[in-house]
Amino acid sequence: MLKWLIVLYWFLNLLCCLIIARAFHNISLREKRHELLVQQMSFLQKQLEYTTEMEQEYQSVRKWNHDMENHLFSLNYLIRTQKYLEADVYLETILSELPPEKRTL
Numbered sequence: 001m002l003k004w005l006i007v008l009y010w011f012l013n014l015l016c017c018l019i020i021a022r023a024f025h026n027i028s029l030r031e032k033r034h035e036l037l038v039q040q041m042s043f044l045q046k047q048l049e050y051t052t053e054m055e056q057e058y059q060s061v062r063k064w065n066h067d068m069e070n071h072l073f074s075l076n077y078l079i080r081t082q083k084y085l086e087a088d089v090y091l092e093t094i095l096s097e098l099p100p101e102k103r104t105l
Contacts, residue, residue: 071090071094074090075087075090075091078090
């Protein structure tokens with residue numbers, strides 16, 4: 001009877017060790033998953049920031065294109081109506097609004 005109790009005791013000890021080892025393994029896996037999720041969230045946040053920045057750039061380019069189209073229509077009108085002096089003044093005004101590095105033709 002005592003032998004069986006000793007065997008049972010060691011069996012239960014071994015079982016407890018296996019359960020604890022499994023628990024540590026599960027904790028390790030959860031920590032790795034958590035780290036991966038944190039990395040993914042960081043990547044997605046950077047991607048969102050980049051996308052937002054690109055959207056702002058796109059809107060800026062659209063506005064610039066719209067403005068340039070209107071300037072060209074205005075210059076076209078002034079030239080067709082032979083208002084060359086006004087067209088020259090208007091063009092100088094447009095060019096003066098450009099950054100200095102883009103003013104040279």
